[in-house]
Amino acid sequence: MQYKSQAVAKPYFIAALALFVAQILFGLIMGLQYVWGDFLFPHIPFNVARMVHTNALIVWLLMGFMGAAYYLVPEEAETELHSPKLAIALFWIFLVAAGLTVVGYLTVPYATLAKVTGNDLLPTMGREFLEQPLLTKAGIVVVALAFLFNITMTILKGRKTAINTVLLLGLWGLAVMFLFSFYNPDNLVKDKFYWWWVVHLWVEGVWELILGAILAFVLIKITGVDREVIEKWLYVIITLTLVTGIIGTGHHYYWIGTPEYWQVWGSIFSALEPIPFFAMTLFAFNMVNRRRREHPNKAATLWALGTGVMAFLGAGVWGFLHTLAPVNFYTHGTQITAAHGHMAFYGAYVMVNLTIISYAMPLMRGRAANSNKSQVTEMWGFWLMTVSIVFITLFLTAAGILQVWLQRVSDNPMPFMMAQDQASLFYWLREWTGVVFLVGLVVYLASFFIKGEEKAAA
Amino acid sequence: MNVTPTRGIARRLDLVFAFLVAATGVTWLVGETGSAGPAAVALILGLALVKGWLVIREFMLLRRASLLWNLVVAGWLVLILATIALTYWKALR
């Protein structure tokens, strides 16, 4: 850690990991509800568990991105953060808002929550991933703007590198695209059309800029390869990402009342989306192979390489599997989508957050890297979680194929619930694999508390 | 200005251009006469192949690049034209 103010990242990372735990616990509840239908009913119905699961994910990833920005921007800009106090204040505001929102989800019926939080003023709630009350959404905008102010001011007064420029662009894009969450017309087709401007243009657009910037930063640090080399590849990869990803939005416009030309445009451009992910994997391995130093933090290197591979598999390969319109006609809205969603989010955004946390946390705790013992434990966490998510994805894919076959393709299409019963074996396997994932997460978290021989900070 | 080989390049470019325009004229003529069928399609796709090849080699200057680069870009051209020809042929049957 070269600048004192980088330390503000620490509470962000800790809160992110706490929310990660909450996300997984609620995921396990949902997984169980898939096979034990009335588990916790009517106290925590599936839809509530799902809101907590997905919203906790989104919030902790955002927390992680913010922490990453607070950590790497001062170092890249070679100056202290504009206002560490603001960063800490925003942390508490964000955390309390997120906490209150979750408490709201869990304690009162959603309709009541909508009423008391003023959803009537501007109805925005009750749409997938955008379930947050108006107040929370407004809070997110305020926090995001203040955060961007802080980061932008820091970069303006310091060195402008490709990494912090790309990061800043991604973060601004994130904030701007979120504004579409306030647009909710009665016309369902338009509602859905612009809803994707938040969801797709986040995860297959601007978030990938953030991902690329964080990965590039960590690769420079752990490999010692010339900044010039890493930065130009960063630009090439994010160019490919946006060239394919922006029009790739069209792969969500096949069956929601939008015209048929999206089937052609969406299929073509989203079919090319795996390319930037593949490039990123090649890039990460290439840089590590060309390393000019042996960084003591092996765990961070593992996470960085893992991000490349898993993002390619989850977002690239599993996305491609069902992105072509003729295939998607049968797979749209099935467990295939869920399978892709799990591996893509884990492989791209969970792992990149854990990469920067793995790299930065030891430094913020005053050492170049954790002890060997701690790192070995962390790597166990890596493998347990990563292998689990692969199997969760495979089981969900199996469930999805079965569902598509029974419910969509066969001559005598089976009703939804009957088809679900047929897939219950795979849901059980998924749930047990989810337990293994939780074990992996506990092991990972335990690594933070393992002492041993440490190397002094560089 | 007085180096002969480079003047040669200019003349070469002029000849390529003249050929490209002439080939385009033939393709246009095929369209104007409303010609259909395998022979006409083979002619225009063949001309497209030659035109594309000339643009790649002479204008994009891939003749100065390694074999790999030539294979990649010309391979693209051949692959696309072959796909078009194949689908045309299958639609006939």
Added chain:
Amino acid sequence: MTETLTGDAPVSRAAALPRHPPGDLAIWVFILAELLAFGVFFAVYAVTRMKNAALFDAMQPNLDRNAGAINTVLLLAGSWCVARSVDSIARDARPASVRWLGAAIACGGGFLVVKVFEYAAKFAAGINLATNDFYMFYLSLTFFHFMHVILGMAILIAVWIKARAGGYSAADHRGMETGAAYWHMVDLVWIILFPLVYVMR
């Protein structure tokens, strides 16, 4: 192993790299990506035509082949001018290089004008992307290409401005080669598009 750890490794690698075409490697990555996108688009067109040959053959005569052919010539001429411009700067003939570039930009502008008239006629007939599969592809492909011509012209104009200011020389004109390569790509794509969409039946 030790070799990858030493500082001079990239230098020895560079020597082993294949000879790249003129221009910056970054533009070539972009060109390959564009060619791939167009290539897939053409293939999807071809397959859709295969399945709906009757519709495609019935609709195709409505296209303006004259406009298509004129535009082909304009793009070829533009490409030729750019190639001559690069050749001129390689001989340090700077005024000639700038003139050739200007001519190329004029050709591109001509293409856009012809295309706008062609589109105007189609739009006036009430044709849009939802009319039928043929017009969907015709409009999609030509519009996507149309946008590329605009982008190519933007690049050429940037190069032209720099060339006029004396920014290129026989010793260093990589920027011009970079812009030229992109412009030729736009031409190359049209060389397939014209027979495929306007003529083949």
Added chain:
Amino acid sequence: MSGTFTTSTARNIFYGGTLFFLLVFLALTFQNEQIIPKRDRREMLANPQIAEGKKLWETNNCIGCHTLLGEGAYFAPELGNVVVRLGSKEAVKAFIKGRPAEGIAGRRSMPQFNFSDKDLDAIADFLEYVSKIDAAKWPPNVQG
């Protein structure tokens, strides 16, 4: 001369390429806005019940279990075509109304929302409207 690869060119291509594809996407969006009036059944929205039904759909987080035109959660059946599948709006209303408050033992259970008859009408009107949107022949069959 050959074999160069500069950060500044890569950066310019990034900005130019992104802007370019964004413009193409916006053009496609513009065309989308021109075409969807023929597909999205916006004339039905003259009935204020539909907007009310959509709001009830949202404020009860139906999307948290169900899909609507294939988007949402995959825990419970697709509802874009539910009016067609169950045969009538009345059947849809009866189904919603008939959910036991304590759920069905061991089964995935839909909560009892205690909707008024007016609310149920609005929800059914909304679901009927959704079933009439031209979704390019999706879903493949009535089971959704």
